[in-house]
Amino acid sequence: MHKEPSKVHTISIFTTALDQLRSSVLKMSSLAQLNLKNSIKGLLERDDDWCNNSIADDEEIDLLEMQIDHEGIEVMSRFQPVASDLREVISSIKIGANIERVADQAVNIARRARKLNEHPQLPELHLLDRPIRLALTMFDDAVRSFAERNATLAVELKSRDKELDQLNRELTDVLINRMQDDSANLPSYLNLIFISRCLERIGDHACNIAEDIVFAVSAQDIRHPSKQQ
Amino acid sequence: MTTEASQHPLELTNDFAPGESNFIKVDNFKFFYGKKEALHGINLEIPSRKVTAFIGPSGCGKSTLLRNFNRMNELIPGVHHEGDITIHGTSIYDPSVEIIALRRRIGMVFQKSNPFPMSIFENIVYPLRIAGQNTRSVLEETVERCLRSAALWDEVKDRLHDSALGLSGGQMQRLCIARAVASRPEILLMDEPCSALDPIATAKVEELIIELKKDFTIVIVTHNMQQASRVSELTAFFYLGNLVEFDNTRKIFTNPSMKQTEEYITGRFG
Amino acid sequence: MTSTATHSDKNFFSADGKGTSVFRLFRNRFLTGLCVALSLLTLVPLFSIVILVIQNGCPLLSANLFTQLPPAPGMDGGGFGNAILGTLVMVGISLVFSVPLGILAAIFVNEYAPVSWLASAVRFVAKLLTGIPSIICGVFAFAAVVMTTHKFSALAGGIALAILILPTILLTAEQALLGVPYAFREASFGVGATPFQTIWRIVLPEAMPAIMTGVMLAVARAAGETAPVLFTALFSQNWIKGIMEPTASLSVLIYNFASLPYAYHIKLAWSASLVLVALVTLSNILAQVIFAPKHR
Numbered sequence: 077m078h079k080e081p082s083k084v085h086t087i088s089i090f091t092t093a094l095d096q097l098r099s100s101v102l103k104m105s106s107l108a109q110l111n112l113k114n115s116i117k118g119l120l121e122r123d124d125d126w127c128n129n130s131i132a133d134d135e136e137i138d139l140l141e142m143q144i145d146h147e148g149i150e151v152m153s154r155f156q157p158v159a160s161d162l163r164e165v166i167s168s169i170k171i172g173a174n175i176e177r178v179a180d181q182a183v184n185i186a187r188r189a190r191k192l193n194e195h196p197q198l199p200e201l202h203l204l205d206r207p208i209r210l211a212l213t214m215f216d217d218a219v220r221s222f223a224e225r226n227a228t229l230a231v232e233l234k235s236r237d238k239e240l241d242q243l244n245r246e247l248t249d250v251l252i253n254r255m256q257d258d259s260a261n262l263p264s265y266l267n268l269i270f271i272s273r274c275l276e277r278i279g280d281h282a283c284n285i286a287e288d289i290v291f292a293v294s295a296q297d298i299r300h301p302s303k304q305q
Numbered sequence: 306m307t308t309e310a311s312q313h314p315l316e317l318t319n320d321f322a323p324g325e326s327n328f329i330k331v332d333n334f335k336f337f338y339g340k341k342e343a344l345h346g347i348n349l350e351i352p353s354r355k356v357t358a359f360i361g362p363s364g365c366g367k368s369t370l371l372r373n374f375n376r377m378n379e380l381i382p383g384v385h386h387e388g389d390i391t392i393h394g395t396s397i398y399d400p401s402v403e404i405i406a407l408r409r410r411i412g413m414v415f416q417k418s419n420p421f422p423m424s425i426f427e428n429i430v431y432p433l434r435i436a437g438q439n440t441r442s443v444l445e446e447t448v449e450r451c452l453r454s455a456a457l458w459d460e461v462k463d464r465l466h467d468s469a470l471g472l473s474g475g476q477m478q479r480l481c482i483a484r485a486v487a488s489r490p491e492i493l494l495m496d497e498p499c500s501a502l503d504p505i506a507t508a509k510v511e512e513l514i515i516e517l518k519k520d521f522t523i524v525i526v527t528h529n530m531q532q533a534s535r536v537s538e539l540t541a542f543f544y545l546g547n548l549v550e551f552d553n554t555r556k557i558f559t560n561p562s563m564k565q566t567e568e569y570i571t572g573r574f575g
Numbered sequence: 576m577t578s579t580a581t582h583s584d585k586n587f588f589s590a591d592g593k594g595t596s597v598f599r600l601f602r603n604r605f606l607t608g609l610c611v612a613l614s615l616l617t618l619v620p621l622f623s624i625v626i627l628v629i630q631n632g633c634p635l636l637s638a639n640l641f642t643q644l645p646p647a648p649g650m651d652g653g654g655f656g657n658a659i660l661g662t663l664v665m666v667g668i669s670l671v672f673s674v675p676l677g678i679l680a681a682i683f684v685n686e687y688a689p690v691s692w693l694a695s696a697v698r699f700v701a702k703l704l705t706g707i708p709s710i711i712c713g714v715f716a717f718a719a720v721v722m723t724t725h726k727f728s729a730l731a732g733g734i735a736l737a738i739l740i741l742p743t744i745l746l747t748a749e750q751a752l753l754g755v756p757y758a759f760r761e762a763s764f765g766v767g768a769t770p771f772q773t774i775w776r777i778v779l780p781e782a783m784p785a786i787m788t789g790v791m792l793a794v795a796r797a798a799g800e801t802a803p804v805l806f807t808a809l810f811s812q813n814w815i816k817g818i819m820e821p822t823a824s825l826s827v828l829i830y831n832f833a834s835l836p837y838a839y840h841i842k843l844a845w846s847a848s849l850v851l852v853a854l855v856t857l858s859n860i861l862a863q864v865i866f867a868p869k870h871r
Binding site: 375377380382405406407408409412413415417419420421422431432434435436481484485487488 | 690756758759761762763764765766767768769772776777780781
């Protein structure tokens with residue numbers, strides 16, 4: 077599985093450019109992790125400051141996404157990478173796009189959290205604990221498997237995504253029932269449903285990232301297994 | 306530009322698997338320059354009407370193997386071989402095989418274009434003349450056919466009797482391709498055919514190679530890996546006289562099986 | 576970086592401080608001038624010869640020189656038509672022997688078996704023969720032909736000259752063949768040509784101009800040699816009747832007449848010299864034109 081070429085390129089600036097691209101992705105992912113954690117903190121601690129932090133820092137992530145695209149295109153046009161290098165560049169660009177979406181979901185969560193904070197806390201907020209923990213660990217593991225080039229860890233993410241999807245469906249059903257009983261708090265229930273939906277999307281993006289990592293490391297395409305061959 | 310590029314990306318099953326049709330079969334082939342063993346037991350099956358690229362660093366044996374297919378290596382004193390090469394199931398070393406006839410069935414294009422110091426016309430009919438064919442109509446028909454298949458006809462049809470040495474570098478190389486197909490060979494061997502050409506002339510020759518594979522089995526040695534990935538269906542990677550990996554070009558350039566191949570094509574060598 | 580820093584105050588193109596630039600400039604000019612002067616000096620003997628021959632040879636120049644026989648000693652008038660013809664015949668005979676032999680040997684040595692012991696032997700002997708004094712060739716032909724046929728003859732003269740020029744032709748032909756790019760042979764073999772076809776259709780035509788240069792060099796040498804002819808063809812006051820007769824030649828005529836005490840004969844010798852030089856030059860130019868490469 078792990079057959080990363082040991083030596084560096086004969087053209088050292090090629091190695092440098094690839095390293096630069098890689099560190100941009102890592103920088104972007106740690107920023108996204110931080111933003112996501114800030115949003116969650118704002119939600120659970122009912123603190124608008126954390127939410128505002130997360131919303132403000134999203135701009136830097138957008139810039140980093142553009143920088144990754146730029147660096148990826150630069151590597152391709154200057155060095156015409158093939159094999160593992162080509163896969164690394166392609167997947168870096170795709171991972172960049174997915175991280176950007178994760179960060180967007182963090183912003184969405186922050187915005188919904190601020191709205192929730194305007195009203196008294198609902199006891200159902202703690203129904204989100206499990207999906208939050210799952211989404212956070214999934215994204216953390218996706219980032220870790222990129223940093224470690226660990227395809228095994230990446231493959232494992234797919235099954236956890238199913239669990240998150242299931243949690244989201246159950247939670248939505250519960251909250252819809254609660255909305256009927258407690259129509260006064262309807263906007264807040266709606267916001268909770270939206271947040272649950274955001275967490276589910278983060279799981280999807282973590283999965284996409286995992287798929288790109290598997291492709292980069294082992295050249296296997298694990299997307300849509302039913303539609304291949 | 307290429308038919309290859311216009312193929313649907315999901316058409317993976319259309320790819321060619323090695324061994325499907327073994328037109329040229331190399332069987333545990335060893336080759337020696339004097340005492341030095343240049344090829345260490347190569348096994349390889351090259352399919353018909355496909356472009357097969359040989360890649361590898363200088364001195365890896367790719368040219369040596371290519372030059373054995375038409376036994377050009379035997380012009381060098383003190384060489385010998387072990388093992389066998391068969392074409393269509395017949396050993397090229399069979400005593401009944403005439404080396405002259407073998408070379409007529411296998412066209413060869415060299416690294417440096419080498420037109421004879423004669424007219425364009427005489428260059429192309431040379432293979433016919435040495436075979437005793439001097440009928441005017443046959444020669445004229447051959448010149449037009451070959452120049453057309455080398456995509457050179459429109460450029461030179463008005464100056465067929467001018468010196469071939471007045472052509473541009475790219476035209477000269479295409480003239481050599483035209484000459485190589487004059488005796489209607491089945492196989493075309495190309496030894497770094499574009500290494501002395503500028504990018505535009507290179508593109509024309511590559512386009513020609515893709516066009517020619519309809520009629521010929523083409524084996525091309527190249528140092529330009531982009532070229533190998535553009536024109537070939539199959540790629541063989543040689544290193545230090547060994548065949549390291551032989552597979553679909555697409556596979557070699559996206560996910561080679563061998564670490565040495567990966568290191569070579571990604572530029573991590575030495 | 577350090578070197579640019581230390582010189583940053585100076586002109587970028589100025590000398591680096593090793594010796595004064597004025598001295599180096601002077602030395603350079605002096606040596607260049609010396610080379611030019613020495614080159615001009617080598618031209619002095621060459622031009623003096625040509626000018627001397629033209630000066631002394633021209634006064635007697637007329638059509639009669641080419642059509643009439645030499646005068647008896649002490650007489651005036653006449654020419655050296657027989658000597659011109661004799662030289663042409665003997666050079667012709669020598670070429671008939673030496674050109675095919677030399678070129679074929681060169682082909683063998685260069686194309687067929689370049690690393691064989693036979694090729695090495697041929698090369699060695701040819702190089703040895705180029706240094707052999709021409710008079711030895713004459714003595715050899717005298718012993719081999721004149722003694723056996725009991726006659727001085729044009730044939731014997733031609734054979735003596737053939738031996739003399741054979742190594743020149745062989746070695747220049749080999750160089751000429753060596754000068755044909757290997758790519759041509761490769762291309763020819765590549766389309767299924769035999770070695771013979773390759774040599775005959777590709778290599779020889781390509782090497783021909785250079786081979787002919789060698790042959791012309793040999794012709795010039797053969798036409799000018801006196802010693803081998805003196806021993807073998809002797810001389811004749813009459814027109815050549817057959818190749819088995821003693822025959823006049825320009826070189827022997829010059830040698831003979833120049834040592835006579837008659838002014839007219841000495842003038843004839845000068846004219847003969849002029850004709851000899853002209854003949855050699857003319858045949859050289861002619862060969863260059865005829866065998867010039869067609870496709871360049």
